[in-house]
Structures are given as C-alpha cells and as structure tokens.
Amino acid sequence: MERAAEILSQYYPYLLNGLKITVLVTLVSGALGTAIGLVLALMRLSRVTPFKFLVNTHLYKRNNKFIVGLAHFNPLSFIARIYIEVIRGTPTMVQLVIFAFIIFVNSDSRFMIASVAFGINSGAYVAELIRAGIQAVDKGQMEAGRSLGLSYGMTMRYVIIPQAVKNILPALANEFIVLLKETSIVGVIGLDDLVRAGNIIRSRTYDAYVPLLTVAAIYLCMTLTLSNLLARFERRLRKSD
Amino acid sequence: MIRVENLHKYFGELEVLRGINTNVKKGEVVCVIGPSGSGKSTFLRCLNLLEMPTKGEIYIEGLSITDPKNDVNKLRQRMGMVFQQFNLFPHMTAVENLTLAPIKLKGLSDREAREKAVGLLEKVGLSDKADVYPAQLSGGQKQRVAIARALAMDPDIMLFDEPTSALDPEMVGEVLEVMKQLAQEGMTMVVVTHEMGFAREVGDRILFMDEGIIAEEGTPDVIFNNAQNDRTKAFLSKVL
Numbered sequence: 507m508e509r510a511a512e513i514l515s516q517y518y519p520y521l522l523n524g525l526k527i528t529v530l531v532t533l534v535s536g537a538l539g540t541a542i543g544l545v546l547a548l549m550r551l552s553r554v555t556p557f558k559f560l561v562n563t564h565l566y567k568r569n570n571k572f573i574v575g576l577a578h579f580n581p582l583s584f585i586a587r588i589y590i591e592v593i594r595g596t597p598t599m600v601q602l603v604i605f606a607f608i609i610f611v612n613s614d615s616r617f618m619i620a621s622v623a624f625g626i627n628s629g630a631y632v633a634e635l636i637r638a639g640i641q642a643v644d645k646g647q648m649e650a651g652r653s654l655g656l657s658y659g660m661t662m663r664y665v666i667i668p669q670a671v672k673n674i675l676p677a678l679a680n681e682f683i684v685l686l687k688e689t690s691i692v693g694v695i696g697l698d699d700l701v702r703a704g705n706i707i708r709s710r711t712y713d714a715y716v717p718l719l720t721v722a723a724i725y726l727c728m729t730l731t732l733s734n735l736l737a738r739f740e741r742r743l744r745k746s747d
Numbered sequence: 748m749i750r751v752e753n754l755h756k757y758f759g760e761l762e763v764l765r766g767i768n769t770n771v772k773k774g775e776v777v778c779v780i781g782p783s784g785s786g787k788s789t790f791l792r793c794l795n796l797l798e799m800p801t802k803g804e805i806y807i808e809g810l811s812i813t814d815p816k817n818d819v820n821k822l823r824q825r826m827g828m829v830f831q832q833f834n835l836f837p838h839m840t841a842v843e844n845l846t847l848a849p850i851k852l853k854g855l856s857d858r859e860a861r862e863k864a865v866g867l868l869e870k871v872g873l874s875d876k877a878d879v880y881p882a883q884l885s886g887g888q889k890q891r892v893a894i895a896r897a898l899a900m901d902p903d904i905m906l907f908d909e910p911t912s913a914l915d916p917e918m919v920g921e922v923l924e925v926m927k928q929l930a931q932e933g934m935t936m937v938v939v940t941h942e943m944g945f946a947r948e949v950g951d952r953i954l955f956m957d958e959g960i961i962a963e964e965g966t967p968d969v970i971f972n973n974a975q976n977d978r979t980k981a982f983l984s985k986v987l
Contacts (some may be wrong), residue, residue, distance in 0.1 A: 655824030
C-alpha cells in the first residue's frame with residue numbers, strides 16, 4: 507500500500523497526461539466519426555439512380571438482369587456500403603498502423619493520425635446506427651408528410667429526423683463508450699495515452715500491479731460514469747413517449 | 748374533378764389494378780367497397796401518387812398527375828388523406844400536427860395557423876385536446892385529429908383509406924360522424940371502407956372493386972338492393 511502511494515505520487519503526471527490524450531482522441535474521433543457516419547447514412551438512404559432511364563429500354567422490359575440492376579443502381583449508396591464493409595471487416599489495429607506507417611507516414615502528429623484513424627473507423631459503425639434509427643421510424647410517417655404536400659426533404663427534416671434522433675442518441679452515446687476503450691491501442695503508433703503511461707511507469711518502477719491496475723480502474727470509472735449518464739438520459743427520453 | 752383513365756398498377760409481376768376508369772364530380776362522395784386484396788387501397792393511393800401508376804392517366808381538375816411537369820407536392824396540397832393507422836406525428840402535439848404543413852407550405856404565421864387549427868379541432872370535437880400528444884389520445888380521437896390535420900391545408904378533395912378499420916368498435920361512430928358532417932358540407936370525398944352502413948347512407952355512388960377492376964358501380968340503392976353482378980351479390984351477402 508505504501509509502495510503504491512509512493513509510485514503514484516511520483517508518477518501521477520504520466521497518468522494525467524495519458525488520460526488527457528485518451529479523452530482528447532476519443533472526443534475528436536467521436537465527433538469526426540459522427541460527422542462521417544451521418545454523411546454515409548444519408549448516402550445509404552439516398553435514392554440517386556442515374557441510370558433510371560434504362561427502365562424504358564427493351565432489355566429492361568425483357569428482365570435482362572444486368573440492365574435491371576444498372577437501372578436501379580445507386581452509386582452513392584454503393585460507395586457508402588463499400589466503405590462500411592471494408593472498415594468493419596478489418597481490425598482497428600491494422601487500420602491504425604496503415605494510417606500511421608503508410609498513408610500519413612510523413613506526418614509527425616500522432617495525435618492527428620490516431621484521431622483520423624479512429625474517426626474513420628467509428629464513422630462506419632455510426633453510419634449503421636443512424637441508418638437503422640431512421641429506418642426504424644414507421645413508414646406511414648413519410649406517407650403522412652408527403653400526403654400533406656411536404657417535400658421529401660421537409661418531411662425528413664420536420665417529421666422523420668426528430669423521431670430518429672430518439673432512436674439514435676442512446677446508441678451513439680454507447681459508441682462513444684466503446685471508442686473510449688478502443689483507443690487504448692494508440693500506443694502502437696507511439697502516442698502516450700493512458701495505457702502507454704501505465705506501461706512506462708511499469709518499466710521505470712519494475713512494478714506491474716500498481717500502474718496497470720490503476721489504469722484499469724480509471725477506465726472503469728469513466729465507462730461506469732458514462733453508462734450511468736446514458737441510462738438516466740434514456741429514462742428521460744422514454745418519459746416523453 | 749378526378750378523372751381516371753385505364754389505370755394499371757403492377758407490384759413486380761403482380762397486377763393489382765387492371766384498368767380502372769372512373770370520374771369523381773365536385774362535391775360527390777364516392778365509396779369504394781370490395782373484398783381484401785381487390786386493389787381498393789392501391790387505387791386510392793394512386794390518386795395522390797403514394798403509389799406510382801404503372802400505366803394509365805389520372806387527372807385532377809384537368810391536370811395530369813403523372814406528368815413530371817406538374818408539381819406533385821402542389822397537387823397533394825389539394826388532396827387531404829386519412830390513413831387507417833392515423834399516422835399522426837407522435838413528437839408533436841395535436842395542434843402542431845395541424846399547423847406544420849400550413850406554416851411550412853402556405854407561409855401562415857404561427858398564430859394564424861394555430862387559430863385555424865384550434866377551429867378545426869373544435870369542428871371535430873377535440874378543442875380541449877389541442878396541446879396533447881397523440882400518445883394520450885384514444886384511437887377515435889387520433890383519427891379525428893388526423894382528419895383535422897388533412898383539412899388544415901384546405902384541400903378540395905379528401906381521400907380516406909379505411910379510416911375506421913383500426914378502431915375499437917365503440918369509436919367507429921365518432922369518426923363516421925365527422926366524415927358525414929364533412930360530406931354534408933359539400934366536400935369531394937373518396938372513401939375506401941368496410942362500413943356498409945356509412946356507404947349506403949352517405950355515399951352518392953358506390954364502386955365495387957374485385958380483382959383489380961371496378962366490377963360494378965352505381966348509386967347505393969342500386970348496389971345494395973339491386974346489384975346485377977354475381978360477385979357484387981356474393982360479396983354483399985357475406986358482409987351485410
């Protein structure tokens with residue numbers, strides 16, 4: 507116990523600095539991920555079909571598979587789907603090192619690299635949350651808005667999105683909690699986050715217990731606080747129903 | 748007022764409407780009856796383009812609604828629609844449900860729109876529910892708010908898609924009462940319904956649909972008392 511107090515009192519600035527980095531990377535990448543996710547979700551839901559004119563061709567009417575597919579092809583949705591599949595289908599760690607040692611190999615801001623990598627990663631997950639949240643709104647709502655003469659965009663804005671936000675916000679907050687824990691791998695590209703701070707203290711003091719358990723406790727405190735806030739927030743959302 | 752010519756609608760391979768021809772005159776109340784799956788709702792939903800007709804023409808006061816040159820949103824403003832499932836906006840109060848479209852589309856001020864909305868809620872007997880959310884209303888009250896919402900845009904035509912089918916039996920009357928009042932005021936109405944009593948009493952003309960066509964049409968007296976078509980007779984003998 508004395509030993510623990512001694513280590514922590516001497517090395518706590520490392521932990522504080524690491525905590526700052528961890529929180530900042532989470533906030534920046536979370537914001538970036540939400541923005542990317544929103545754009546991707548709207549691309550997925552868009553109804554842009556540049557080859558629609560093919561509907562009037564002979565081959566379409568004869569049910570030619572290729573022509574029918576092309577006529578209903580939505581390039582925006584397709585691009586978004588590829589993005590989402592690639593990001594969700596490869597490990598975050600691999601994406602991080604690719605960003606650090608291939609794409610941004612000439613950059614020396616590891617903080618920026620980590621934030622962008624996690625932002626891009628999180629965007630793929632957020633996109634699906636937002637899309638699911640929007641699609642969960644009853645389709646009669648869109649019909650009711652349109653039947654009044656509101657345009658698609660207006661109905662989205664005044665009718666669908668306000669209802670979708672209620673579905674999305676809790677899931678989005680949860681994504682932040684996941685992100686907070688996931689960023690614990692940024693040490694591999696040399697960013698001194700909380701985990702790496704613990705490791706540095708371990709190597710300086712030859713004591714693994716105190717620094718690593720302290721790091722775990724700090725993470726736990728943060729996630730418990732956040733999920734507690736989230737639970738309260740969800741209760742409040744439900745009340746207005 | 749509404750002219751439908753040779754209307755066809757396919758869902759994939761399935762031909763749901765197989766050539767509908769009819770006219771609806773100004774102030775006329777047309778009730779569409781027929782068995783489930785006969786295409787009644789699809790026909791109604793084609794009238795305001797919630798479903799895109801595969802073939803054929805629909806004219807609203809001479810304007811073709813399938814012509815891309817005509818603004819669908821403008822045309823829809825003139826046709827109110829009432830749905831089986833009400834489709835009220837759950838995140839808005841009753842009065843906000845009524846004021847959204849007039850404020851956004853007709854440029855009414857909040858105050859003007861609210862005054863008008865309160866008047867309409869009074870008309871459907873719900874002036875005390877103006878600031879209540881849909882979740883706190885009964886089914887019949889929801890449907891009356893939905894009717895008022897459609898009326899808030901001052902439509903020339905009202906479309907009703909089985910407006911009482913999702914209601915508990917004791918609430919059907921209050922909704923039909925509002926519709927009857929509307930008909931007496933001279934509103935042009937197309938009503939898809941299973942309420943034969945309403946069709947007989949309020950309808951000026953009955954369309955009996957079966958398998959995607961209008962199998963028989965005529966005044967309520969002709970259809971209910973003197974139907975010629977065997978399928979009409981068979982259907983009515985089951986539901987009356």
